[in-house]
Amino acid sequence: MDFGFSDIQDELRGLARKILDDAVSASTLLAYDEYAEPRFDRALWRTLLDAGLPGIAVAEEHGGMGLGFMELGLFIEELGRSIAPVPVLAHCVSGMLPLQQFASADIQARLLPPAARGELLLSGAFWTGSVGGAVEPVQALPAEGGFILNGSCRGIPFARQADWLLLPVHSANGVAVVLVATDAAGVQMTDLQMTHFEPYAQIELSDVRVAAADVVMASGGEALVAWTREHCTAALCAQQLGAADRAMRMAASYTSERKQFGVPIATFQAVGHRMADCYIDVECLRLCTWQALSLLSEARAATTEVQIAKIWAGDVGHRVSYACQHVHGGTGIDRDYPLWRYCLWLRFNEVTLGSSSAQTAALGQRLSQGEGLFT
Amino acid sequence: MKIQFTEAQLALRDELRGYFRELMTPELRAECERDMGEGGGLLWRAALARMGRDGWIGLGWPKEYGGRDMSPMEQFIFVEEVMRAGYPFPFLTTESVGPTLAEHGNEWMREEIVPKILRGELLVSIGYSEPGAGTDLAAVRTSAVRDGDDWVINGQKMWTSLAHFCDYTWLAARTDPDAPKKHKGISMFLVPNSDPGWSCTPVHTLGGVRTNATFYDNIRVSDAHRVGELHGGWKLITSQLNRERLSLINFGPISELFNQVVHWARGAVYDEASTVAEQPWVQANLARSRALIECMKLIVYKQSWAMTEGTLGMADASAAKVFGSEGFIEVYRLLGEIVADSGLLRSHSAGAQEQAARIERLYRTASIITFGGGANEIQRDIISAAGLWMPRASR
Numbered sequence A: 001m002d003f004g005f006s007d008i009q010d011e012l013r014g015l016a017r018k019i020l021d022d023a024v025s026a027s028t029l030l031a032y033d034e035y036a037e038p039r040f041d042r043a044l045w046r047t048l049l050d051a052g053l054p055g056i057a058v059a060e061e062h063g064g065m066g067l068g069f070m071e072l073g074l075f076i077e078e079l080g081r082s083i084a085p086v087p088v089l090a091h092c093v094s095g096m097l098p099l100q101q102f103a104s105a106d107i108q109a110r111l112l113p114p115a116a117r118g119e120l121l122l123s124g125a126f127w128t129g130s131v132g133g134a135v136e137p138v139q140a141l142p143a144e145g146g147f148i149l150n151g152s153c154r155g156i157p158f159a160r161q162a163d164w165l166l167l168p169v170h171s172a173n174g175v176a177v178v179l180v181a182t183d184a185a186g187v188q189m190t191d192l193q194m195t196h197f198e199p200y201a202q203i204e205l206s207d208v209r210v211a212a213a214d215v216v217m218a219s220g221g222e223a224l225v226a227w228t229r230e231h232c233t234a235a236l237c238a239q240q241l242g243a244a245d246r247a248m249r250m251a252a253s254y255t256s257e258r259k260q261f262g263v264p265i266a267t268f269q270a271v272g273h274r275m276a277d278c279y280i281d282v283e284c285l286r287l288c289t290w291q292a293l294s295l296l297s298e299a300r301a302a303t304t305e306v307q308i309a310k311i312w313a314g315d316v317g318h319r320v321s322y323a324c325q326h327v328h329g330g331t332g333i334d335r336d337y338p339l340w341r342y343c344l345w346l347r348f349n350e351v352t353l354g355s356s357s358a359q360t361a362a363l364g365q366r367l368s369q370g371e372g373l374f375t
Numbered sequence B: 001m002k003i004q005f006t007e008a009q010l011a012l013r014d015e016l017r018g019y020f021r022e023l024m025t026p027e028l029r030a031e032c033e034r035d036m037g038e039g040g041g042l043l044w045r046a047a048l049a050r051m052g053r054d055g056w057i058g059l060g061w062p063k064e065y066g067g068r069d070m071s072p073m074e075q076f077i078f079v080e081e082v083m084r085a086g087y088p089f090p091f092l093t094t095e096s097v098g099p100t101l102a103e104h105g106n107e108w109m110r111e112e113i114v115p116k117i118l119r120g121e122l123l124v125s126i127g128y129s130e131p132g133a134g135t136d137l138a139a140v141r142t143s144a145v146r147d148g149d150d151w152v153i154n155g156q157k158m159w160t161s162l163a164h165f166c167d168y169t170w171l172a173a174r175t176d177p178d179a180p181k182k183h184k185g186i187s188m189f190l191v192p193n194s195d196p197g198w199s200c201t202p203v204h205t206l207g208g209v210r211t212n213a214t215f216y217d218n219i220r221v222s223d224a225h226r227v228g229e230l231h232g233g234w235k236l237i238t239s240q241l242n243r244e245r246l247s248l249i250n251f252g253p254i255s256e257l258f259n260q261v262v263h264w265a266r267g268a269v270y271d272e273a274s275t276v277a278e279q280p281w282v283q284a285n286l287a288r289s290r291a292l293i294e295c296m297k298l299i300v301y302k303q304s305w306a307m308t309e310g311t312l313g314m315a316d317a318s319a320a321k322v323f324g325s326e327g328f329i330e331v332y333r334l335l336g337e338i339v340a341d342s343g344l345l346r347s348h349s350a351g352a353q354e355q356a357a358r359i360e361r362l363y364r365t366a367s368i369i370t371f372g373g374g375a376n377e378i379q380r381d382i383i384s385a386a387g388l389w390m391p392r393a394s395r
Helices: A007-023 A026-035 A042-050 A069-082 A088-102 A105-117 A222-257 A269-297 A303-328 A339-351 A356-368 B007-023 B026-034 B042-053 B072-084 B091-104 B107-118 B233-248 B252-267 B280-309 B314-344 B354-365 B376-387
Strands: A122-124 A138-143 A146-157 A164-171 A174-181 A187-193 A199-210 A215-217 B124-127 B143-147 B150-157 B168-174 B186-192 B198-204 B210-222 B269-271
Touching: A007 A042, A007 A069, A026 A339, A069 A088, A069 A222, A069 A269, A088 A105, A088 A122, A088 A146, A088 A164, A088 A215, A088 A222, A122 A146, A138 A199, A146 A164, A146 A174, A174 A199, A174 A222, A222 A269, A222 A303, A222 A339, A269 A303, A269 B280, A269 B314, A269 B376, A303 A339, A303 A356, A303 B280, A356 B252, A356 B280, B007 B042, B007 B072, B026 B042, B072 B091, B072 B252, B072 B280, B091 B107, B091 B124, B091 B233, B124 B210, B150 B168, B150 B186, B168 B233, B186 B210, B186 B233, B233 B280, B233 B314, B252 B280, B252 B314, B252 B354, B280 B314, B314 B354, B314 B376
Parallel strands: A122 A164, A138 A164, B124 B168
Antiparallel strands: A138 A146, A146 A199, A164 A174, A174 A215, A187 A199, B143 B150, B143 B168, B150 B210, B168 B186, B198 B210
């Protein structure tokens, strides 16, 4: 039982924080508000790639650092703290990781090294629906060792910016998982406008051909979907942790400066106690999230722990967001002050891949079958 | 970062579970039930002494005190398991006063008192609160007046739990009535409850648990009974309270209760077509309880780890206390809804079921934890100041 950071973890956190602090601020994020520009800072992405951070959890043989999901999660926590405009969740968690876990050596050798270098951008169709959400309605008919795809996906992050999409699809043998080039004939994208301005697109597929070499799993893809969504859920928790911690600290600083009745409003017990509750909430989210990351990093069963982390991510995100806005008064909703963007991200992370209520129902069902009890 | 027990720690946990299965005889259980889960009976005493002899109480203590030199994490695993087994473990003595005496006590305390605590032969009650000093603890009026080489102690303490079967009271007394700041004039004493000037009267509580008012009438003790620096008691009080706050949040018993309620719900008939566990609202209550207890577990694990590293912070100790105490109450309510009206039957009633009757009692006893060990309002003040660096109002 070790809650401390290793030297490498400390170094990675420090490196990530330094890069992000230098590159991301309210004024740089201004460029992307209201979809004025796609929310993707390519210069920052290049800097992060050069530092090797997106490849933290990719094996050294594929050009990564060869560390674990724990380290990637700590990096994502820093991204949440800065709400950085880079596609780490899409590219790393829903792209490189499932390929590394499930794809053939050929596919890995072909895609992972350029993906780790950032020459290719990946994304995956794993971010919609609730707990254990259904595979998008894409039908796959066998053709020349590969498939022909028809159907649609409701929303894929960074789809328009990506080169390859990892798609679970329905075939006669259950779920298959394939790679689709975003410039393939028959792929049509429509941009979505999300609450938090992240680039998202819905995809229509009309007779899209997938070559045999691009089939990741011809059948049994359910395992890949479950594995990937579990990792995506834990990654959202890490992102939520960083964002909630930052919003809370912003509110603590603001209430310590802001004076009413001649004193800092932080000295009112009602304000101090509301912030103390945020502190406790964020600590709970931190511990549950770190536990989930730690277990997944060791390839241990973590379904219960991930569900619990996401319950907290939803509840804590909601409570901290509103508490922080409230103690800021009008300043919190003023777009010239940085808090408002955090509120959007806290909301996104709360709802995506299962809200607290949905996760509670899923966990409750498992408990009622005798799973997930204390050991 | 590795939030899992080591193989050795898991093996220790299994060893302890086996040990307590054997130790907790039906007779001992019945006696503990009779004593409202507080202990103090003959079998309870004998079991404590046996744990001491077997080297469990001092598991994480240095060898010089008779311990086994393992870390606070192993010590924590022991306390968790002894509580999970349903034994009312005197953790205030062993986990909060004991360590404070070892750190600040004199030779007599370190060489006699602490080893006796670790052998399960000596118990200490805590004398802080008074009729006029609760949350504002620095307002204590119980006095210790120097008389030659001795101290003469006079006053009254409230809520001196377990005092009726303890050997000493860890007593806060005013030694400097003229101190410019009232928390600067307090010293700590170890007062023998066997002194003729010591008396106690019971206070019966909502939860059925007995606590006490204790009286100190011209008790004369030597200076060796004084702990730490003269007028420097406040530091010892806060140090002891930090440890107490951590000990209060032991998740062993509640995780065991949770598992039992799940097992019960899976077999219990709700209506002609379904079990209790199949009801969506029951599943929601179970999941919410599970998520709360999981956090209690992680918070105490992290703090045990922080104690091992010597980095236990004030804000985190207070956060554990607030979250744990309010979490217990919420979980008792959620699980109580599941056992429904069975949870309104007292344990000796006809038709009483074991888990449901335990919830009936726990729900009554739980209110103490939000104010005992330092009111949660004060803890929240500490959290916003020490955890978030927010300025505090002057009091």
